[in-house]
Amino acid sequence: MEQLKVGEVTFTWLNGGVTHMDGGAMFGVVPKPLWSKKYPHNELNQIELRTDPILIQFAGKNILIETGIGNGKFSDKQKRNYGITEESFIQENLVELGLSTKDIDYVLMTHMHFDHASGIAKWKGEELVPTFENATIYTSEVEWNECKNPNIRSRNTYWEQNWKPIEQQILTFTEQIEILPGIRMHHTGGHSDGHSIVTIESNGELFIHMADLMPTHAHQNPLWVLAYDDYPISSIAAKEKWAKVGLDREAWYIFYHDAKYRALKWNKNLEVVQEVLREIK
Numbered sequence: 132m133e134q135l136k137v138g139e140v141t142f143t144w145l146n147g148g149v150t151h152m153d154g155g156a157m158f159g160v161v162p163k164p165l166w167s168k169k170y171p172h173n174e175l176n177q178i179e180l181r182t183d184p185i186l187i188q189f190a191g192k193n194i195l196i197e198t199g200i201g202n203g204k205f206s207d208k209q210k211r212n213y214g215i216t217e218e219s220f221i222q223e224n225l226v227e228l229g230l231s232t233k234d235i236d237y238v239l240m241t242h243m244h245f246d247h248a249s250g251i252a253k254w255k256g257e258e259l260v261p262t263f264e265n266a267t268i269y270t271s272e273v274e275w276n277e278c279k280n281p282n283i284r285s286r287n288t289y290w291e292q293n294w295k296p297i298e299q300q301i302l303t304f305t306e307q308i309e310i311l312p313g314i315r316m317h318h319t320g321g322h323s324d325g326h327s328i329v330t331i332e333s334n335g336e337l338f339i340h341m342a343d344l345m346p347t348h349a350h351q352n353p354l355w356v357l358a359y360d361d362y363p364i365s366s367i368a369a370k371e372k373w374a375k376v377g378l379d380r381e382a383w384y385i386f387y388h389d390a391k392y393r394a395l396k397w398n399k400n401l402e403v404v405q406e407v408l409r410e411i412k
Contacts, residue, residue: 135407137383138335139189139333140334143185144183145186145220146219147220157358158358159357181386182200182250184197184221184387189331190311195235197247197342198240198249200246201250204292233264234265241327242343245293251268259292259295259296261297261300268302270301275294276325284361320369321344321365322344326342339384339385344369347388353371391409392409394406
């Protein structure tokens with residue numbers, strides 16, 4: 132498990148599973164000769180996308196960003212379609228850290244798409260129960276309402292099995308919420324109507340989790356948005372805004388999906404000046 136420790140905050144990347152999604156869909160209208168120079172693909176034109184939750188330990192609290200794809204949530208057909216080659220090891224990872232699912236205080240859900248939320252509930256016999264039984268789970272009010280009432284497009288990614296078991300743990304917000312001093316969620320829209328990002332400030336450092344507005348380092352260009360985005364113009368506007376904030380503040384960007392980088396810093400020439408690489412076993 133890779134870690135990044137800065138001041139009073141520690142980030143640890145847990146193994147939440149892996150998917151392989153169509154590269155063309157992940158880069159939208161960007162031609163393959165351009166995006167393929169920045170991110171590798173396999174013979175099926177799929178790119179590897181981790182689904183690895185980020186554990187933040189700060190002020191005596193354990194905070195999880197996203198929940199991975201869980202275990203036993205996908206049929207064989209779905210595993211094939213989504214290129215799932217490995218499911219979650221989150222509980223085992225927590226044990227390695229001297230923790231359990233009961234020790235997670237907060238779960239921050241940038242959005243409730245299946246590749247982020249399938250680890251939020253687990254099977255107990257024939258019943259689905261909350262994975263993080265003591266946690267308060269945050270997502271935007273717009274996102275929560277949409278995941279419970281999906282439209283003809285979004286019903287393929289908002290699954291009742293991922294929200295029904297955790298209804299009693301949910302707290303929603305509108306534009307912004309501060310979870311702990313310096314840890315905030317910001318509603319952006321774009322990828323989904325209720326999509327949010329997470330910022331963490333500690334000891335003068337800024338960390339930005341752009342979630343699916345910037346799923347990988349190769350999506351840094353504000354115009355490189357996903358075909359999966361419901362509101363691509365909103366995605367572009369949010370990326371422009373936070374790219375300026377990040378570069379001005381020399382921020383760390385932390386990733387959930389990236390198969391190469393866990394975290395990195397760019398300079399104003401968009402050169403990587405600091406990095407945490409994923410260890411490939």
